[in-house]
Structures are given as C-alpha cells and as structure tokens.
Amino acid sequence: MFDLSPADWTAVELTIRISIVATLCALPLGIAIGWLLARKKFWGKSVLDGLVHLPLVLPPVVTGYLLLISFGRRGPIGAFLYDHFGIVFSFRWTGAALACGVMGFPLMIRPIRLALEAIDRKLEDAASTLGANKVWVFLTVTLPLALPGIIAGVVLCFARALGEFGATITFVSNIPGETQTISAAIFTLTQVPGGDAAAGRLALISIALAFAALFASEWLSRRAAIRFHGD
Amino acid sequence: MLAVDVDKQLGTLKLSVKFKAAHGATALFGPSGAGKTTVVNLIAGLLTPDRGSISLDETLLFDAAKGIDVPPHRRRIGYVFQEGRLFPHLSVRQNLDYGRRMSGAPRDAGEFARIAALLDIGHLLDRRPGKLSGGERQRVTVGRALLMRPKLLLLDEPLASLDAGHKREILPYLVRLRDDAGIPMVYVSHSLAEVRRIATIVVRLDAGHVVSTGGLELLKDADADVFA
Numbered sequence: 001m002f003d004l005s006p007a008d009w010t011a012v013e014l015t016i017r018i019s020i021v022a023t024l025c026a027l028p029l030g031i032a033i034g035w036l037l038a039r040k041k042f043w044g045k046s047v048l049d050g051l052v053h054l055p056l057v058l059p060p061v062v063t064g065y066l067l068l069i070s071f072g073r074r075g076p077i078g079a080f081l082y083d084h085f086g087i088v089f090s091f092r093w094t095g096a097a098l099a100c101g102v103m104g105f106p107l108m109i110r111p112i113r114l115a116l117e118a119i120d121r122k123l124e125d126a127a128s129t130l131g132a133n134k135v136w137v138f139l140t141v142t143l144p145l146a147l148p149g150i151i152a153g154v155v156l157c158f159a160r161a162l163g164e165f166g167a168t169i170t171f172v173s174n175i176p177g178e179t180q181t182i183s184a185a186i187f188t189l190t191q192v193p194g195g196d197a198a199a200g201r202l203a204l205i206s207i208a209l210a211f212a213a214l215f216a217s218e219w220l221s222r223r224a225a226i227r228f229h230g231d
Numbered sequence: 232m233l234a235v236d237v238d239k240q241l242g243t244l245k246l247s248v249k250f251k252a253a254h255g256a257t258a259l260f261g262p263s264g265a266g267k268t269t270v271v272n273l274i275a276g277l278l279t280p281d282r283g284s285i286s287l288d289e290t291l292l293f294d295a296a297k298g299i300d301v302p303p304h305r306r307r308i309g310y311v312f313q314e315g316r317l318f319p320h321l322s323v324r325q326n327l328d329y330g331r332r333m334s335g336a337p338r339d340a341g342e343f344a345r346i347a348a349l350l351d352i353g354h355l356l357d358r359r360p361g362k363l364s365g366g367e368r369q370r371v372t373v374g375r376a377l378l379m380r381p382k383l384l385l386l387d388e389p390l391a392s393l394d395a396g397h398k399r400e401i402l403p404y405l406v407r408l409r410d411d412a413g414i415p416m417v418y419v420s421h422s423l424a425e426v427r428r429i430a431t432i433v434v435r436l437d438a439g440h441v442v443s444t445g446g447l448e449l450l451k452d453a454d455a456d457v458f459a
Contacts, residue, residue: 125277126316128303130379131333140329144320227320227359 004201010177011185012205018093018181019161022101026108026157031143031150034112055167056106064170067099071171095172096179100164104157111156115149116142148224155217162209182206233257233383233415237273237283237293246270246439249283255431256409256416260450265436267419268313271385274417275310276303287383304333309376309414313388315368317360323371324356330379343378349411350374350404366397370404377412384408384416390425402428423450 037049055063071078071089081087089095119142127137165183172179174188186202189195236249246266259267272278274285276292284294292301317326347353350370360368369389376384390398406428409416418429426433433449435442443449
C-alpha cells in the first residue's frame with residue numbers, strides 16, 4: 001500500500017517544504033498585523049482588516065489570479081522583485097509558498113489577534129515600572145502570554161497550506177517537482193485512468209500529515225498551559 | 232524627597248493634588264474614589280498629568296511647562312500593585328529577577344538572598360505565581376519591586392485583596408521594610424489600622440484634593456467607620 005513512487009515522495013516533500021516556508025514567512029507579519037489590529041486605532045484599520053480576511057471569502061482561484069497578475073514576472077510587484085532582488089515567484093515552488101501563505105494568513109491572524117486582545121495590559125504596565133522599555137515589554141511579557149494563540153495560528157496556517165489547491169494551481173500551475181503539491185498530484189491522478197490507487201495513497205499521507213499537525217498543536221498548547229498555570 | 236504638584240482630569244474626577252513626601256512611609260489615606268491610585272499611577276508614569284510637576288530627589292520626572300516626561304521604565308520607582316501582577320509565565324525566581332535583568336545590572340546573590348529572607352520567600356522560588364497563596368503572592372510582589380533597587384516604593388492597597396489572617400501576616404514585613412530598607416514609601420490605603428501601623432506622614436485625600444497633611448494625629452478613630 002505504501003510503496004509510493006519517487007514522484008509521489010517528491011510531492012509529499014514539496015508540500016511539507018512549501019507549508020513550512022509559507023507558515024514561517026507569514027508568522028512575523030501575522031504577529032505584526034495581529035498586534036496592529038488588536039492594539040492600535042488608525043485610519044484604514046477596517047480596510048486592512050478586510051484585506052487580510054479577503055482570501056478567506058474569495059474563491060481561491062480568484063486569489064490565485066490576483067497573485068498571478070501582481071506577482072507574475074510581468075506583474076508590478078513580481079517585476080520589481082525580479083529586477084531588484086532576483087526573486088521569482090511565478091511557476092516556482094516559492095510562488096506556491098506565497099499562495100499558501102496568503103491563503104493561510106487570515107486563519108493565522110485571528111487567534112493571534114484574540115490572544116493579544118485578551119492579555120491583561122496591567123502586566124505590561126508592571127513590566128514597564130520594573131524597567132522594561134516597550135520592546136522588552138513586548139518580548140518578555142506580551143509575546144509569551146500570547147503564545148497559545150500564536151501556536152493556534154501557526155497550526156491553522158500550516159494546515160491550510162498543506163491543503164491549498166485553487167490559488168496555488170492558478171498562480172504557479174501544476175508542475176511535478178516544482179509546484180505539484182499533494183493536492184495537485186491527487187487531482188492529476190484522478191484525471192488519468194488507473195490513478196485511483198496512487199491517489200488513495202497520497203490521500204492517506206495527507207490524512208496522516210493533518211493528524212500530526214493537530215497532535216503537535218495539542219501537545220504544544222498543553223505545554224504552554226502548564227507553563228502558565230504551574231506544575 | 233518626593234514632590235508632587237499635579238492636576239489630572241479623569242472621567243468625572245478632577246484631581247488636583249500637591250504634597251511632599253520625605254523619608255519613611257507617606258500614607259495616601261482617603262475613601263474609595265478619592266483618587267489615591269490615580270496619584271500613584273501619575274508618580275509611576277503610567278498616567279500623564281494634565282498640568283504640574285513631579286520630582287524625586289533632584290530629578291524632575293515630569294514637568295508640563297518644560298516638556299519633561301520620563302517614561303516609567305526609566306523612573307526607577309518600585310510599584311507594588313493591589314492585585315500583585317506577577318508574571319504568570321515566569322517562576323517566582325524569574326519574577327524577582329525581572330527588574331535586574333531589564334536594567335542589565337550584574338547578578339547580586341547577596342542582595343537577592345537578603346530580600347528573600349526579609350520577606351520569607353526563599354522556599355517559593357521555583358513555583359509559578361498561580362500556585363501561591365494571596366499572602367505569598369504579595370510578599371513576592373514586594374520583593375520584585377525591591378530587587379529593582381528603586382529610589383521610591385509605591386504600594387497601592389497591597390493588603391486589600393487579602394483576608395484578615397494574611398493581612399496580619401504581611402504587615403510586620405512592611406514595617407520591617409520601612410525601618411530597614413531605607414527606601415521612601417508611598418502607601419495607599421483606606422484602612423485606618425494599616426495606616427496607623429505603617430505611616431510616618433499622612434496625606435488625606437478626598438474627591439481628588441488634599442484635605443490635610445501631617446502626622447498620625449490626623450487620624451481619628453471615627454475614620455475607621457467612614458472608610459471601612
């Protein structure tokens with residue numbers, strides 16, 4: 001049953017790599033924007049809020065299309081990144097990671113924002129009277145207290161990235177070894193006669209990955225809870 | 232010497248206080264809603280006055296006219312909060328050590344042991360704040376404020392959240408602190424018994440104004456009924 005072909009393994013490895021890179025790159029931005037939305041009042045806040053959540057409600061194909069026309073080689077952002085930094089997204093695995101990150105971003109933001117909103121600001125005041133400047137207050141009090149929310153956001157984003165299909169295939173197509181993730185590989189296999197068995201094997205791998213992510217999050221949040229509430 | 236002369240509009244409360252506090256313990260004494268906690272927050276820098284000035288020894292901490300407002304983390308003022316506000320994600324030891332770490336001062340095991348002994352918290356060091364009793368928690372809070380080597384210690388109703396037994400447990404530590412530590416204290420309370428034990432100077436507040444300033448003779452037994 002589990003005699004996966006090298007091509008299947010490539011898809012699995014690629015999916016994991018894309019999901020990890022997407023999640024890690026989204027995390028700092030997710031914390032920053034979650035913090036802005038939780039703590040600051042500014043002009044255009046509801047616009048930013050809407051923009052961040054757009055991938056959640058838009059058809060993924062539309063998100064992929066928007067990425068294609070803005071981050072493609074001839075798109076305004078894509079051309080700029082290529083000319084100045086040599087970064088290419090279109091039809092590369094990095095583009096798949098971008099698409100996955102964008103799709104997972106709203107799921108990451110929400111728990112982080114809620115965790116930041118739930119923090120007792122009085123603890124931050126206490127830290128400042130003890131000599132911590134704003135940056136240290138954030139690093140030593142705010143961030144650790146928001147950790148359960150951050151873990152939840154990371155897991156949700158990672159899980160979303162594992163399963164991303166529509167935006168990825170629209171933006172970077174379905175190239176084996178470069179942009180063909182498990183989802184895209186399963187889709188391809190179901191389109192050819194006799195591909196069902198291989199598709200089933202990849203589906204099982206997909207289920208195993210999803211469970212692993214869930215267990216990891218459960219374990220991490222339990223550890224965080226122990227840290228907070230003692231022994 | 233702490234010199235406070237500030238105005239602050241906070242909701243419906245128009246706070247306007249002026250007093251000086253020298254060595255020993257200055258009690259801010261008055262009924263709930265008199266603005267005691269507000270005054271302490273203004274001194275700590277957690278609130279900004281609308282007008283006036285605050286100075287500690289020779290240092291101006293706040294002066295509206297000169298545009299001076301030293302941020303809380305540079306004031307070196309220890310603050311013991313009513314609810315403790317220990318960091319729940321850190322052990323007691325890490326809580327106690329927090330101020331020193333933030334100031335970048337070298338570790339001083341002698342000072343740490345001395346204060347742990349003074350407050351009798353040496354056996355709690357590896358616990359989490361969530362596992363402390365109310366009395367233990369407030370002693371650790373006092374220790375945390377002391378270990379940052381403050382120039383002034385603010386105590387905002389440090390005993391208010393404790394039951395009578397715990398109050399009796401902590402009061403002697405605070406008296407010892409006043410006599411041994413040599414750090415001027417501003418002690419907020421609406422309890423006559425506490426103020427009698429702790430204070431050397433009494434500043435009576437009511438509705439945002441200083442009613443009178445003086446020694447313990449300002450306290451009348453009738454106050455116990457008014458503020459109880």
